[in-house]
Structure formats: C-alpha cells, structure tokens
Amino acid sequence: MNDRVARLLLGALGALMFAGMLSQQAGPRGQGTDVTFIKDDQTATIDCNRNAVSITGDDNKITVKGECTRLTVIGNDNEVKADNVNEVSVTGDDNKVAVNTVARISVKGDDNKIGWKKGAGGKKPEVSNIGDDNDITQD
Numbered sequence: 495m496n497d498r499v500a501r502l503l504l505g506a507l508g509a510l511m512f513a514g515m516l517s518q519q520a521g522p523r524g525q526g527t528d529v530t531f532i533k534d535d536q537t538a539t540i541d542c543n544r545n546a547v548s549i550t551g552d553d554n555k556i557t558v559k560g561e562c563t564r565l566t567v568i569g570n571d572n573e574v575k576a577d578n579v580n581e582v583s584v585t586g587d588d589n590k591v592a593v594n595t596v597a598r599i600s601v602k603g604d605d606n607k608i609g610w611k612k613g614a615g616g617k618k619p620e621v622s623n624i625g626d627d628n629d630i631t632q633d
Contacts, residue, residue: 527543527545528545528546528547528548529542529545529546529547529548530547530548530550531547531548531549531550531551531554531556532550532551533551533554534551534552534553534554534569535551535552535553535554536551536554536555536556537554537555537556538554538555538556538557539556539557539558539559540556540557540558540559541559541560542558542559542560542561542562542565542576542577542579543560543561544560544561544562544563545562545563546562546563546564546565546566547562547564547565547566548566548568549565549566549567549568549569549572549574550568550569551568551569551572552569552570552571552572553570553571553572554569554572554573554574555572555573555574556572556573556574556575557574557575557576558574558575558576558577558579559577560577560578561577561578561579562576562577562578562579562580563579563580563581564579564580564581564582564583565579565581565582565583565591565593566583566584566585567582567583567584567585567586567589567591568584568585568586569585569586569589570586570587570588570589571587571588571589572586572589572590572591573589573590573591574589574590574591574592575591575592575593576591576592576593576594577593577594577595578593578594578595578596578614579593579595579596579597580596580597580598580614581596581597581598581599581600582596582598582599582600582608583600583601584599584600584601584602584603584606584608585601585602585603586602586603586606587603587604587605587606588604588605588606589603589606589607590606590607590608590609591606591607591608591609592608592609592610592633593608593609593610593611594610594611594612595610595611595612595613595614596610596612596613596614596619597613597614597615597617597619597620598619598620598621598622599619599620599621599622599630600621600622601621601622601623601624601625601628601630602624602625603624603625603628604625604626604627604628605626605627605628606625606628606629606630607628607629607630608628608629608630608631609631609632609633610631610632610633611632611633618632
C-alpha cells in the first residue's frame with residue numbers, strides 16, 4: 495500500500511471516529527443506561543437521567559436525583575429519597591421511600607413506608623399494595 499492510500503484511509507478512519515464521538519455527545523440522554531445498585535449498608539447518590547434505577551440490598555441510604563422511568567427497591571431496611579419517578583416498585587420489608595412526584599406505586603412486603611408529595615399530572619398515583627402494615631401516604 496502506498497503512502498497516499500494509507501494517509502487517505504487514516505484520515506477517513508479519524509473522521510469516522512470524530513463523527514461517532516459527536517453523535518454520542520449530542521444524542522438524547524436516558525437511553526440504554528439504566529442503573530443497577532447491588533450492595534448492603536451503603537450511602538450513595540445516583541443520577542437517574544431519565545432511566546430506570548434498581549436498588550437491591552439491605553440497610554442502604556440512597557438519594558436518587560433527576561427524572562426516572564422506574565425505581566425498583568428490592569430488600570429490607572432501605573431508605574430511598576427520589577425526585578421524579580414514573581413508577582416506584584418496592585419488594586421487601588421495612589423500607590422507607592420518599593418521592594417528590596410519582597405516577598404509580600407498587601408494594602409487595604410488610605411494614606414499608608412510601609411517601610409522595612405530588613402525583614404525576616396533578617393526579618393521585620395508582621397504588622398496588624400487597625402485604626401487611628404498609629403505609630403509602632401523601633406527605
């Protein structure tokens with residue numbers, strides 16, 4: 495391969511790589527980057543960026559910032575604070591979840607406390623409650 499063809503190929507490859515970087519930076523946020531957190535006894539902050547967040551474990555204190563399509567909490571004795579969530583799903587016992595805005599809440603387990611400030615679109619959230627002594631209330 496002569497030098498001219500090699501330089502042309504390298505230039506084309508560089509242009510394609512640069513165009514790919516630009517499209518990644520300019521693309522819509524919140525596609526394909528769901529967050530999974532699997533730990534016990536942790537304190538953490540998670541940025542949602544219009545994705546789903548799944549928290550699995552016990553005794554965690556988690557703050558979820560931004561808009562979420564779905565927040566799933568599986569485990570016991572977790573404390574979770576979240577901004578705006580389309581759907582909250584809690585499975586386990588003795589969890590405390592506080593959400594600013596939510597459309598749907600699903601709880602399976604016992605002694606969970608789910609508090610919400612506003613329903614999405616000004617409506618109360620749809621609630622499914624399977625378990626005993628769960629407290630699902632507007633704060």
